[in-house]
Amino acid sequence: xxxxxxxxxxxxxxxxxxxxxxxxxxxxxxxxxxxxxxxxxxxxxxxxxxxxxxxxxxxxxxxxxxxxxxxxxxxxxxxxxxxxxxxxxxxxxxxxxxxxxxxxxxxxxxxxxxxxxxxxxxxxxxxxxxxxxxxxxxxxxxxxxxxxxxxxxxxxxxxxxxxxxxxxxxxxxxxxxxxxxxxxxxxxxxxxxxxxxxxxxxxxxxxxxxxxxxxxxxxxxxxxxxxxxxxxxxxxxxxxxxxxxxxxxxxxxxxxxxxxxxxxxxxxxxxxxxxxxxxxxxxxxxxxxxxxxxxxxxxxxxxxxxxxxxxxxxxxxxxxxxxxxxxxxxxxxxxxxxxxxxxxxxxxxxxxxxxxxxxxxxxxxxxxxxxxxxxxxxxxxxxxxxxxxxxxxxxxxxxxxxxxxxxxxxxxxxxxxxxxxxxxxxxxxxxxxxxxxxxxxxxxxxxxxxxxxxxxxxxxxxxxxxxxxxxxxxxxxxxxxxxxxxxxxxxxxxxxxxxxxxxxxxxxxxxxxxxxxxxxxxxxxxxxxxxxxxxxxxxxxxxxxxxxxxxxxxxxxxxxxxxxxxxxxxxxxxxxxxxxxxxxxxxxxxxxxxxxxxxxxx
Numbered sequence: 200x201x202x203x204x205x206x207x208x209x210x211x212x213x214x215x216x217x218x219x220x221x222x223x224x225x226x227x228x229x230x231x232x233x234x235x236x237x238x239x240x241x242x243x244x245x246x247x248x249x250x251x252x253x254x255x256x257x258x259x260x261x262x263x264x265x266x267x268x269x270x271x272x273x274x275x276x277x278x279x280x281x282x283x284x285x286x287x288x289x290x291x292x293x294x295x296x297x298x299x300x301x302x303x304x305x306x307x308x309x310x311x312x313x314x315x316x317x318x319x320x321x322x323x324x325x326x327x328x329x330x331x332x333x334x335x336x337x338x339x340x341x342x343x344x345x346x347x348x349x350x351x352x353x354x355x356x357x358x359x360x361x362x363x364x365x366x367x368x369x370x371x372x373x374x375x376x377x378x379x380x381x382x383x384x385x386x387x388x389x390x391x392x393x394x395x396x397x398x399x400x401x402x403x404x405x406x407x408x409x410x411x412x413x414x415x416x417x418x419x420x421x422x423x424x425x426x427x428x429x430x431x432x433x434x435x436x437x438x439x440x441x442x443x444x445x446x447x448x449x450x451x452x453x454x455x456x457x458x459x460x461x462x463x464x465x466x467x468x469x470x471x472x473x474x475x476x477x478x479x480x481x482x483x484x485x486x487x488x489x490x491x492x493x494x495x496x497x498x499x500x501x502x503x504x505x506x507x508x509x510x511x512x513x514x515x516x517x518x519x520x521x522x523x524x525x526x527x528x529x530x531x532x533x534x535x536x537x538x539x540x541x542x543x544x545x546x547x548x549x550x551x552x553x554x555x556x557x558x559x560x561x562x563x564x565x566x567x568x569x570x571x572x573x574x575x576x577x578x579x580x581x582x583x584x585x586x587x588x589x590x591x592x593x594x595x596x597x598x599x600x601x602x603x604x605x606x607x608x609x610x611x612x613x614x615x616x617x618x619x620x621x622x623x624x625x626x627x628x629x630x631x632x633x634x635x636x637x638x639x640x641x642x643x644x645x646x647x648x649x650x651x652x653x654x655x656x657x658x659x660x661x662x663x664x665x666x667x668x669x670x671x672x673x674x675x676x677x678x679x680x681x682x683x684x685x686x687x688x689x690x691x692x693x694x695x696x697x698x699x700x701x702x703x704x705x706x707x708x709x710x711x712x713x714x715x716x717x718x719x720x721x722x723x724x725x726x727x728x729x730x731x732x733x734x735x736x737x738x739x740x741x742x743x744x745x746x747x748x749x750x751x752x753x754x755x756x757x758x759x760x761x762x763x764x765x766x767x768x769x770x771x772x773x774x775x776x777x778x779x780x781x782x783x784x785x786x787x788x789x790x791x792x793x794x795x796x797x798x799x800x801x
Contacts, residue, residue, distance in 0.1 A: 312382035344539030709733025
């Protein structure tokens, strides 16, 4: 990869005719790609495309990197949608596009449910091993995921994630789990964490199979469990619904075969596929620093086959596979579709949810990571908006038809009132959907769920747990606290009716390119500019951009044409611009003029 250069543009007053041509299908350019890659995608010679862009005022070379700013400019001027995508997404798209190479892969299953309802005991029964006794200590090999066989079929079970970790993976875009097995104790019924698990699985659009556990107990009442599940929106098949429910006794190992048959059946319905012929790709399930071995990570392979010696990237770290270990701790030479494997060879500890991608060699892997680090470590796009104001903007733009909420209250009575009341505040244009509702303070699980679904958190007479508000601010999730219900309902009515408090609206006026900088005694620094588009006004606010980054915001101290002070100049004119409280303006900088105003959402 080549280091990116600052790209300068000078747009002519009259764009070329081909700018109005019929739009083409979107072009995807891999992150860190040089200009030649775009020419190849457009099926033109790089020199021809460069000549065409230079005629439009671009100062660009064939080795310049195409970043998001340049891609947006080129999309507009060439009338071709250009999107920068990650290396992982490029491989994933290529893998899924080759239909002839796709083969059936084993399902990846996560077991979820309320504490003490028998999740680990059930997995113990499935694996015919004694995980429960080992959990207090003495585990020699534990990678958080296990493969089991059922007849000639394999199933991968994820052991470690509770619903918080499950949703955190989903929040980072890691679509790892194919099926959720919800464990409910037949002698206790649906509990708070059961409801959370249900809501997290629904938010992730992952199908559920219910394992009604502990049916061997005298007080077990499976029918009662099915009625409680029905209240949560899960109607079992035998009662006319679509949810598979299996009676099991993990301790006595009863119903295990039937549960595995249902998992395989659902996997067949889902038609899970993978491509074994592309570079290995997967998701980091968990990672740790071993005092003797160094960074280790558990990865589940989704496409391709990973082998010892392969170079790879994972988020903003890279390395080469020095050793692979399966779920039993055995060293293996390769790992295929849906196989969980512990990898030795990372340069640093990756994050859970990072996409794992095999790369041609370590030099390329190093270059990709260097590019990501130079661009703030960004790999994937941000999640959905999660504030009332952002949600309203999405409604205005026609991007959203609902307002999702996570509701927390102090007591069950208040919670039931809110669950009945809030959905009725919606309008024909926007539906209010309660993603999750529970009593108690706002916790990390609520935050992760809101982040994944773009929900606003409503806290009625409860507070956020320690550190949660800071995490919410960082994640862009809004927590709205209320003591009186009518204040909550009034706010939501205003939100869906568009009567929020005035918002700051920015209106773009124009853009000028700095061609020369003059240092005039007793006057100061004056930027000699050419107005590329729009208009520059004396009273406007401005920002100075250098290499696509904002280096200054402020006001004009002067605006002149030739030697005359003026209030406004339009596109195509040259001018002298004085910038208040800013002397470091440089040739090639862009000065954008805009105005801000408070407006009432319509």
